[in-house]
Amino acid sequence: MSVVVPECCDDLKRERGRCLFNKEELTNILDGGPKLTEKRRRIEKMLINTPELFDDVSPDYLSHEDRYSNELRKATQLMTTLEKNGFTYNDAVTTGTGLWLLMDGNPLSLHISMFLDTIKGQSNPQQLQEWLPLAEKFKIIGTYAQTELGHGTFVRGLETTATYDSTTKEFVLHSPTITATKWWPGALGKTSNHAVVMAQLYLGGKCYGPHIFMVQLRDLETHRTLPGIVVGEIGPRLGMNSNDNGFLQFNHHRIPLTNMFMKHSQVTEDGKYVKPLHSKLSYGTMVQTRVGIVYHASRELSRALIIAIRYSAVRHQSEMVPGDPEPQILDYQTQQYKLLPHLASFFALRFSARALLEVFIGTSAGLGSGKMNMLPELHALSSGLKAVATNDAVKGTDICRLACGGHGYLSSSNLPRIYTAIAAGITYEGENTVLFLQVARYLIKSFRASSQGQTLPFSVSYLRVQPPSSHAPLMSDRGLVDALGAGVRWMVGEAERRLQQLVDSGHSPHAAWNACSVHLVQCADAHTRYYICEQFVDAVSKLGETVSSGVHEVLRQLCRLYILHRVIQTAGILLRCGAVDGKALTSIEEEECHLLATLRIQAVSIVDAIDIKDVFLKSTLGAWDGNVYQRIYEEAQKSPLNKSDVTQGYYQYLRPLMKANL
Numbered sequence: 001m002s003v004v005v006p007e008c009c010d011d012l013k014r015e016r017g018r019c020l021f022n023k024e025e026l027t028n029i030l031d032g033g034p035k036l037t038e039k040r041r042r043i044e045k046m047l048i049n050t051p052e053l054f055d056d057v058s059p060d061y062l063s064h065e066d067r068y069s070n071e072l073r074k075a076t077q078l079m080t081t082l083e084k085n086g087f088t089y090n091d092a093v094t095t096g097t098g099l100w101l102l103m104d105g106n107p108l109s110l111h112i113s114m115f116l117d118t119i120k121g122q123s124n125p126q127q128l129q130e131w132l133p134l135a136e137k138f139k140i141i142g143t144y145a146q147t148e149l150g151h152g153t154f155v156r157g158l159e160t161t162a163t164y165d166s167t168t169k170e171f172v173l174h175s176p177t178i179t180a181t182k183w184w185p186g187a188l189g190k191t192s193n194h195a196v197v198m199a200q201l202y203l204g205g206k207c208y209g210p211h212i213f214m215v216q217l218r219d220l221e222t223h224r225t226l227p228g229i230v231v232g233e234i235g236p237r238l239g240m241n242s243n244d245n246g247f248l249q250f251n252h253h254r255i256p257l258t259n260m261f262m263k264h265s266q267v268t269e270d271g272k273y274v275k276p277l278h279s280k281l282s283y284g285t286m287v288q289t290r291v292g293i294v295y296h297a298s299r300e301l302s303r304a305l306i307i308a309i310r311y312s313a314v315r316h317q318s319e320m321v322p323g324d325p326e327p328q329i330l331d332y333q334t335q336q337y338k339l340l341p342h343l344a345s346f347f348a349l350r351f352s353a354r355a356l357l358e359v360f361i362g363t364s365a366g367l368g369s370g371k372m373n374m375l376p377e378l379h380a381l382s383s384g385l386k387a388v389a390t391n392d393a394v395k396g397t398d399i400c401r402l403a404c405g406g407h408g409y410l411s412s413s414n415l416p417r418i419y420t421a422i423a424a425g426i427t428y429e430g431e432n433t434v435l436f437l438q439v440a441r442y443l444i445k446s447f448r449a450s451s452q453g454q455t456l457p458f459s460v461s462y463l464r465v466q467p468p469s470s471h472a473p474l475m476s477d478r479g480l481v482d483a484l485g486a487g488v489r490w491m492v493g494e495a496e497r498r499l500q501q502l503v504d505s506g507h508s509p510h511a512a513w514n515a516c517s518v519h520l521v522q523c524a525d526a527h528t529r530y531y532i533c534e535q536f537v538d539a540v541s542k543l544g545e546t547v548s549s550g551v552h553e554v555l556r557q558l559c560r561l562y563i564l565h566r567v568i569q570t571a572g573i574l575l576r577c578g579a580v581d582g583k584a585l586t587s588i589e590e591e592e593c594h595l596l597a598t599l600r601i602q603a604v605s606i607v608d609a610i611d612i613k614d615v616f617l618k619s620t621l622g623a624w625d626g627n628v629y630q631r632i633y634e635e636a637q638k639s640p641l642n643k644s645d646v647t648q649g650y651y652q653y654l655r656p657l658m659k660a661n662l
């Protein structure tokens, strides 16, 4: 398949004619530099030239089994194509081309993300040497099996046991109850022959908590399940039904001692336990995946935005002025209000994902030399950003669907598939409310530490009890971000006061925590969004010296919109703590409406600069040429129901009903 850039329709031609900035420059910024754009495009070109990667028939028309097989065919083709062309799976993950861009669940995505990451992050040198080459070459195929029927969130509550038998130097894996059944892991049902399994470690009758084990599940020749193991697929889900999310039970299944991941904690041959430097190091794969999810969520949101904004420039509906031609729906202020703040969110998330990745890389380097002090900060940042990114991507994607009216509900718009895939991101890898509560714990701890005169880490330093007063004028970007920071400080202070008050009146700290948890989640959400605002302002101001004025202006406008929108969303808090007054809010609302109209002019060009090609958008509504109606019509012709004029169902059911004497 070659990339032919079609002539676009008049509406889109006019939109593109209004572009006042260098699109390529903006693309480079979003990719992280021209070299990364070039690398992404090389991977994409290679994928586009591999016709086997593209569906002839929509997965919606396939049986459950054919759908899975078709996805597996594409996933294996994707991996061999990458390998043959000298790219790594990591290239596919980091450029966003390898997980779901072409896919409907990709049964190898867990292998190339969490399985490989666990091997890299949790193995001792011998294990790394043994497992990494096998996994990288797909000689073994694995997944991350942690969640059980009874527990997903509460990892310490997992029931699968790994009991050490020092006589044979083996662990005995067992699922003692139905609720101990591993449930959900992607690609566990039919694809994987190995899994990294989280289980409670038992030594000499004592439980040492959850630890990770490498477990072979299936024979490497026959692919049959090994004795002592029951494994299968869990059935249809809201989305990603081409994957084989699975279940797994162990019946006193034995694995060698050396199959416990031993980078951080160890068990000696005689059954002694060696503690890790930090008790949560075994949660490292989850943290790393949360970092990746922030990027992934922003990418999925951007696909939905490209579709909805292009469509809104092509779709004409109603009369704005009686008797005038029907305007593009993008001209309606309400349509701009639906879409453009989410476009700003996409940019904000992309810059924040990059900042988080830097924290992750810095913290990982520190861990390598035994420095654990950055771990709580990374845990709080990755938890908060994963939660905000997925919440916003899901909300934004659904708004994009709604903004496309009826046609957004068509599978061929691809919005339902993008939505159902990213909707899972709210739940997997740490349910968002639960992650926010982890952030809140960090905020309260930090606030209390500051009251005792301790210095706070960078992401929470604005919470210190006596912050320096902001010198920036309120209506400047900095001034408004400072106002948002003052709002969060007030919220956290209020949460702390309420917690203390409950404890003072006789509640246990845990009961007090639960009684304040709605407010605590709001604190965590507000704190994370403040961090995102900071990253956005920071990134735009740093770019200011290096980019052309057109690009800088667009970024400045998007950043401003993000901040204004956030201030309006937080108005109640900001008024209560006196960070803004009613007059300021009125002028912020007016400015936001003005900015919507300004950004509308170049909105199509901005989404063009995100640079996702039609073959990856897979949408009748969002294609580059804007030829919407023809595409919708052609897609409908592919429905199996249109293969014959009269269907079997007519003879079987309708005709008898019509002939019956009712």
Ligand SMILES: CC/C=C\C/C=C\C/C=C\C/C=C\CC/C=C/C(=O)SCCNC(=O)CCNC(=O)[C@H](O)C(C)(C)COP(=O)(O)OP(=O)(O)OC[C@H]1O[C@@H](n2cnc3c(N)ncnc32)[C@H](O)[C@@H]1OP(=O)(O)O
Pocket (backbone or CB within 6 Å): 093, 099, 109, 110, 113, 144, 146, 147, 152, 153, 154, 155, 156, 186, 280, 283, 284, 286, 287, 288, 289, 290, 291, 292, 293, 296, 375, 376, 379, 427, 428, 429, 430, 431, 434, 438, 441, 442, 445
């Ligand atoms: C760079 C990225 C590369 C690749 C990925 C790319 C793209 C990804 C795209 C898509 C994703 C692909 C596939 C996803 C498929 C889905 C997979 C899964 O869902 S796997 C299962 C995930 N499960 C979870 O996330 C479970 C969530 N639960 C938990 O994490 C813990 O149970 C919880 C944190 C809620 C509580 O832990 P607990 O042990 O009970 O601790 P407690 O609350 O008591 O706190 C004690 C103490 O520990 C601190 N802490 C907790 N976790 C961590 C941590 N991870 N790191 C550091 N510290 C931690 C906690 O804050 C507390 O500290 P204090 O005592 O307050 O100081």
Ligand SMILES: Cc1cc2nc3c(=O)[nH]c(=O)nc-3n(C[C@H](O)[C@H](O)[C@H](O)COP(=O)(O)OP(=O)(O)OC[C@H]3O[C@@H](n4cnc5c(N)ncnc54)[C@H](O)[C@@H]3O)c2cc1C
Pocket (backbone or CB within 6 Å): 110, 143, 144, 145, 146, 147, 150, 151, 152, 153, 154, 183, 184, 185, 186, 245, 424, 427, 428, 429, 430, 431, 433, 434, 437
């Ligand atoms: C598509 C998909 C793919 C997945 N892939 C994998 C995988 O590859 N490997 C794997 O191991 N797992 C996987 N999972 C499982 C996933 O990680 C869990 O579903 C997730 O961690 C949430 O846990 P849970 O289902 O037990 O939800 P629960 O924790 O039961 O959540 C239910 C409700 O209870 C609330 N709740 C729970 N605890 C608290 C608390 N402490 N305070 C306040 N509220 C609370 C939650 O906020 C939520 O509203 C996947 C899940 C999905 C949907």
